[in-house]
Amino acid sequence: MPTTSHSPVDRTGATPVRRRRFGLGAAAVAVVGGLVGVLPAAPASAVTCSSIDVVFARGTGERQGLGSVGGPFTSDVTSDLSGRSVSSYAVVYAAATNQSSAGAGSTDLVNHVQSVAASCPGTRFVLGGYSQGATVVDKALGLQTTTGGAGTVLPSALAPKVAAIVVFGNPLGLQRQTIETASATYGARAKSYCNTGDPVCGNGNNFAAHLQYVSNGSAAAGAQFAATKVTAG
Numbered sequence: 001m002p003t004t005s006h007s008p009v010d011r012t013g014a015t016p017v018r019r020r021r022f023g024l025g026a027a028a029v030a031v032v033g034g035l036v037g038v039l040p041a042a043p044a045s046a047v048t049c050s051s052i053d054v055v056f057a058r059g060t061g062e063r064q065g066l067g068s069v070g071g072p073f074t075s076d077v078t079s080d081l082s083g084r085s086v087s088s089y090a091v092v093y094a095a096a097t098n099q100s101s102a103g104a105g106s107t108d109l110v111n112h113v114q115s116v117a118a119s120c121p122g123t124r125f126v127l128g129g130y131s132q133g134a135t136v137v138d139k140a141l142g143l144q145t146t147t148g149g150a151g152t153v154l155p156s157a158l159a160p161k162v163a164a165i166v167v168f169g170n171p172l173g174l175q176r177q178t179i180e181t182a183s184a185t186y187g188a189r190a191k192s193y194c195n196t197g198d199p200v201c202g203n204g205n206n207f208a209a210h211l212q213y214v215s216n217g218s219a220a221a222g223a224q225f226a227a228t229k230v231t232a233g
Contacts, residue, residue, distance in 0.1 A: 049120030050087035052077070052163065052230055055112060057091035057105050057133030059169070066090045069130040069168050072214045076223030077126060081230060089116075095132055099171075102148025105136035110152040117161055124163040124233065126226045130213065131200055134170035134192075141165070143182050145172060156185075164229035165190040166222035168213040173201035191225045193218040 054074045058067025066074055066088065078086040089112050093105030109127070116123055129137040132148070139151040154162070165179060170192050172178065179190035193213060197206030213219055 047119045049116075049123055051084040051123065052081060052086045052126060053113075053116055053123050054078075054086060054088040054126045054128065054226075055091065055109055056088065056127075057093065057109065057129040057136035058095055059131030059133050060095050060099065061097055062095055064090065064092065067130055067133065068211075069213050069219055070128060070133070073128055073166070073219040073223050076220050077226050080223055080227035084230070091129075091133065091136055093136065099132055099135070099147040100149055102132055102135040102139055102145070103151030104149070105133070106139035106148075106151030106153070109136060109140045110154050113154060113158060113161075117158055124161050124230065126163055126230065127165045128167060128222070128226075129170070130168045131210065132171070134167035134172070134201075137165060137167055138170065138172050138179065141179065141183055141186050143172065143177075143179065146175065147171065159185055162186065162189060163233050164226035166193075166226050167191075168193045168218060168222065169198055169200045169210050170194065171200055174203060189229055191222055193222060 054077050056066050056070035056074060058065060058070055062068060065071070067090075070090065074088045091105050091112070092108045094101035113125055127137050127140070129135070135145050135148050138145050139148060140154050142153040165186055167179065167190070170178065172182070173192070173194050178192040180187045180192060183190065194201035195209040195212055195216065195218070196202070197204035197209040199205055199207055200210050
């Protein structure tokens with residue numbers, strides 16, 4: 001219901017002006033003396049642009065967020081680039097146990113990078129993924145994988161904005177490939193970690209190895225690799 005307020009009484013005896021406001025989000029409609037006008041909306045908050053945006057896709061079955069590897073990795077990247085502003089984005093996708101959701105994840109990753117690049121032309125990106133999240137990254141880079149469904153590939157115009165790519169337990173290893181060997185565009189900026197015995201990336205039979213990328217120092221080493229690529233660029 002609209003609210004009605006009265007202005008102070010006009011001491012000349014004229015009829016008081018009646019004003020009514022109707023909320024319209026950030027704008028408002030004012031009725032003054034029978035005339036209707038739209039009051040200006042409140043200004044939108046400015047976009048905050050970071051020097052580096054870490055975009056990470058979590059592993060299978062992990063809750064939405066950066067995940068068990070992506071969280072420590074992002075924290076280490078931020079520490080290693082203490083002289084620069086670092087933001088992070090957790091790729092939004094199902095991380096389904098049947099490995100079918102990586103394509104949708106790549107689409108979300110690409111949409112995010114495109115959006116940030118349009119608003120913040122000076123921002124560069126570090127892309128990362130763990131387990132099925134690594135497949136998300138593979139697909140975003142245009143690499144062929146055996147699982148995950150169709151996805152979206154980063155436009156070639158955005159390739160120079162990708163400073164580094166770091167993946168852990170990448171299923172692409174089951175095809176005897178890595179991003180380093182399979183991508184002419186991104187290979188020199190990529191680093192893949194596959195623990196000995198990891199069945200997800202290396203045909204091993206020790207699943208515990210797939211869970212040790214933080215405890216064995218790989219996440220920290222990957223962050224250092226990314227920071228080196230950022231500073232070199």
